[in-house]
Structures are given as structure tokens and as C-alpha cells.
Amino acid sequence: MIELLTPQEVERARPAGRFVGDTLQALRERIRVGTNLLEIDEWAARMIEARAAVSCYVDYAPSFGRGPFGHVICTSVNDAVLHGLPHDYALQQGDLLSLDLAVSVDGWVADAAVTFSVGGWACEGDRRMVEATERALEAAIRVARAGNRVGDLSHAVSRVLSGAGYRVNTDFGGHGVGSTMHQDPHVPNQGRPGTGPRLRPGMLLAIEPWVMADTDQLTVDDDGWTLRSRTGARAAHSEHTVAITTGDPVVLTRPSGA
Template structure:
């Protein structure tokens, strides 16, 4: 299903996007050395409830997971890259943490993810990988607009990741959002320009470049959810929800301090 939102729906989408952006920034600031992943989940639950919103994860039960997910945020550490199930783990200095949050408010979903290093140990290779996913995300956003095709976005993202030297997995990528979290069209993190669905104003997309340092192969944890690099290498993941407008693409999950 591909949803095209009305102008009224888009206003609600902007509110949901601002909510997710603010929550992620707060959770990032609280995630310091010694913070437990279960505390991050507890904080996310509290903020979502206080905002009168709904988690997209608690009852999430797709075919590829051992559902329902049962938590309010994905917390992926070091070699974990997607669907990280929060568990009893205290963050260490130098850990690479990805927080991925999807929330529904007033019937519209926004989805965003951020990767960062915890503490004051900043491994250069990890910083470079995070930066590559952020550059790829910006390239994908720049390629989006009315009349462009999904392949244009995928090509822009994949070009940045490939030029940075990272293998690209195509099992999981970006996706449409709207009244539900995961919708068509699928947005692969590499592809051919000029191919695929033609973008229209009112379409919401969650673009999410993610990479693993030296492999494109994923393995699944015993928890049935957490996806890790097959080699144990570190990973990074950046994501924004965008709205296709008459003039281009508007980022709905941009933190306030990063807004133009």
C-alpha cells in the first residue's frame, strides 16, 4: 500500500516528526557511560505516553521478527545495526549506539534513527562510518522530489556508501510511512536511477542508509530480533522521515538546532 497524504494529514505528520526528533535528541543526551539500555526504553515509553502518542514497536510483529517486539525503541550497540532489542546492558565508553524510534500521533507515523559514540573515546573508523551514513542520507534527500523516482534516491544513497568503501545490504532499507510504520514503496540503499515508483506530493518516506564496516551479511540474535554484522564489525544507521512536496523534499524529523 502506498498512501498519499492530504494537506491536513501532512500537518499532523510534521507534528509527529517534530515529536520524534525531540525525543531522539533527549534520549541521545541521556545515553552516557553507564546508562542501561532498559532505562532508555523506559524513558522512551514515558515520553511517548506523556505526549499522547503511540509506539509503533510494542505490538510490532512482522514475519522476520520473533514478535511482538514488546519495547518502545530499538537500541543497537556496536555490531548490532537494526531492530536492536533493549536488554540489561550498561553502555561503555566508546560504544557505538544507534537509537531508532517510530511513533504514531493523531494517526500519522514518523520514523528516525541516529548513531553516535558514547563517552569520550571516539574511534576514527566509527566516526567515519557514521558520517558516511549521514552523507548518504543527505544525498538521498537531495535526490527526492516530485517527479523523481525511487531509483534516483537509492542510487544517490548507494553512490555515497560505495565511494566510502562500505558493502551494501539490500535486505532492509527505507520505506513508505503514513498511517502505519512500514509501507510501500521499498527504498533500497543502492539502485539504478530513473527506475521505480515516481514520487508525488503528499508521499512520506523514511530513508535509512545503514552499513557494516566490512560485510553485507547479517545474522540474527537468539532474541529473534536484533540484527548484527556477520563478522562482528561495527555498524552505523541514520534515518529521517521526509515529505514529498510540490517543490522538493521536507525533512520532518530534523532536530530543532539543525533546522535552517
């Protein structure tokens, strides 16, 4: 079922989006070469506690994982692209790090992800790949309007990613959010315009383009969670939570001042 929020409920969801966006920005600014992934998880946990918010990940135990997840943030490094389980690893110069955070504030969920290079870009290919996911995300946001369809969002994502030379995996993609983290509709990163559920005011969608440098095939770590490229190629992931309104789309998870 697709959850539709009233305009008042969308307003009440804004603090969750702001918190997620600001937390990811604060973590990004704090992370340095030598930062341990478990430190990042601890920092995020303290921020969540200070806000009296609730992590959507700690008790998360879907059928595809080996749950519960047990941490508050996903930390995916280099060839890991999704659901990276924080572990004892100190980040190195040029590591490509994706942070994915979903939190409930006052009963409303927001979900976002960023990818960046630690201590400077290791290669131009990393920068281009991250920028491709960011451009794909913005392209999807531009068509996230009432009356359009989910396939329009998916097509906008795939047009950018495929146009940049990347293969697109459709096993995992975006999704609805609201009072819970994962809801209908599924928002794949590839699709045909004019297909899928129609976008309606009050829908909250987590749109999340992700790619791997030279493949669309995944493998799963022994931890049962971390998804990596099958070839060992590096990967990137960008995500925002977007509210469908009667007018322009509203990106709830942009950091304050962005």
C-alpha cells in the same frame, strides 16, 4: 499500496516528526557511560506516554521477527545495526549506539534513527562510518522531489556509501510511512537512477542508510530481532522521515532548532 497524503494531512504529520526528532535528541543528550539499554527504553516510553502518542514497536510482530517486539525503541550496540532489542546492558566508553524510534502522533507516523559514540569516539573508523550514513541520507533527501523515482534515492545512498568503501546490504532499507509504520514503496539502499515508483506529492518516506564496517552480511541474535554484522564489525544507521511536496522535500524528523 502507496499512501498519498493531502497537503493538510502532511501538516498534521509534522508534530509526529518533530516529536520523534526531539525525543531522539533528548535521549542522546541524556545517555552516558553506564546508562542501561532498559533505562533508555523506559525514558522513551515515558516521553511517548506524556505526549499521548503511540509506539509503533511494542506490538510490532512481522514475519521476520520473533514478536511482538515488546519495547518502544530499538537500541543497537556496536556490531548490532538494526532492530536491537533493549536488554540489560550498561553502555561502555566508546560503544557505538544506534537509536531507532517510530511513533504515531494523532494518527500519523514518523520514523528516524541516529548513531553516535557513547563518551567519545573509540576510533576514527567509527566516526567516518557514521558520517558516511549521514552524508548518504542527505544525498537522498536532495533528490526526494516529485517526478524523480525511488531508484534515484537508492542510487544517491549507494553512491555515497560505496564511494566511502562500504558494502551495501539490500535486505532491509527505507519504506513508506503515513497512517502506519511500514508501507510501500520499499526504498533499498542500492538502486539504478530512473527506476522504481515515481515520487509524488503527499508521499512520506523513511529513508535509512545503514552499513557495517567490513561486510554486507547479517546474522540474527537468539532474541529473534537484533541484526548484527556477520563478522562482528561495528555498524551505523541514520534515518529521517521525508515528505515529498510540490517543491522542496520536507524533513519531518529533524530536531527542533536543527
